[in-house]
Amino acid sequence: MLLTSDTMPLASAAIDRAAHHRLETDWLDAAFKAPDVLVCLFQNGMPLVQDNGGLLWLGAQAASLSGIGERLFLGKDKTGAAIFALDMTLAFKLAAAPIAGLGDFTEARMAFGAMSPMDANLASTARSLFEWHKAHGFCANCGAASAVREAGWKRACPSCEREHFPRTDPVAIMLAVSGDKCLLGRQSLWPAGFFSCLAGFIEPGETVEQGAVRELLEEAGIRSNAASAEYLFAQPWPFPSSLMMGLIIKAETEDITVDKTELDEARWFTREEARAIIAGTHAEVFAPPEMAVAHHILRVWSERES
Numbered sequence: 001m002l003l004t005s006d007t008m009p010l011a012s013a014a015i016d017r018a019a020h021h022r023l024e025t026d027w028l029d030a031a032f033k034a035p036d037v038l039v040c041l042f043q044n045g046m047p048l049v050q051d052n053g054g055l056l057w058l059g060a061q062a063a064s065l066s067g068i069g070e071r072l073f074l075g076k077d078k079t080g081a082a083i084f085a086l087d088m089t090l091a092f093k094l095a096a097a098p099i100a101g102l103g104d105f106t107e108a109r110m111a112f113g114a115m116s117p118m119d120a121n122l123a124s125t126a127r128s129l130f131e132w133h134k135a136h137g138f139c140a141n142c143g144a145a146s147a148v149r150e151a152g153w154k155r156a157c158p159s160c161e162r163e164h165f166p167r168t169d170p171v172a173i174m175l176a177v178s179g180d181k182c183l184l185g186r187q188s189l190w191p192a193g194f195f196s197c198l199a200g201f202i203e204p205g206e207t208v209e210q211g212a213v214r215e216l217l218e219e220a221g222i223r224s225n226a227a228s229a230e231y232l233f234a235q236p237w238p239f240p241s242s243l244m245m246g247l248i249i250k251a252e253t254e255d256i257t258v259d260k261t262e263l264d265e266a267r268w269f270t271r272e273e274a275r276a277i278i279a280g281t282h283a284e285v286f287a288p289p290e291m292a293v294a295h296h297i298l299r300v301w302s303e304r305e306s
């Protein structure tokens, strides 16, 4: 399967965000109560999902729930129905609500993997924004309490009038390769046998490729060539607001020196081994699940002949 940024898990089947409605408060209020509205719920970073794993969509009855915190306008579906997400406050008790029994708030990483592509994209967008609001209640310029604006897509400070926009933090996630070998690493907290691509946040003043080169050197002692970096695809990763930029990059050295504060181990694997890891048949090593971009970077390289 040919994968692009547009078909990446958590990014695919994106809807019309209809951003022009974000300033239309009357339109938003009416749309929220319209008979065809679609509303999903979050609490504490967790989406409300049905027993079958699908995101639970409520209609106009959502407006009558008590304990609604932030309300986010996500956009419109193909029929023109407005889509909202609600971040329920901790005062909202699901078991005592009129929607009790329809679903449960579920840990997001687990939940997203079981959702349809569109639901996973919407839920992942909502989670990222809700987590941003939670951590940015006060103006970074003057310290006053800021307020939600534009249907959840902005905060504004009533004191100094500074506007604040949701974060998207670029991360280079890269597979360093040397001939027929690729470099994978693992952190000490990961399950035994779990290896993945190396990754790190891009710093100010860096390109994605330069960030990848720096991280490889810092984490594994591997020198690589920024000009050789091949960009594959990107994935929004809402834990809480990363944009993973997937690269394959040529290593110029093979001796590994692991920075133990970052990684527990890094190791070279042959292409044959990489194929087995992706197929789930490697004797001791397994890869990230298909929901994660690292899986697809490794798969793309493993499927190449050279």
Ligand SMILES: [Zn+2]
Pocket (backbone or CB within 6 Å): 139, 140, 141, 142, 143, 144, 157, 158, 159, 160, 161, 162
């Ligand atoms: Zn301010």
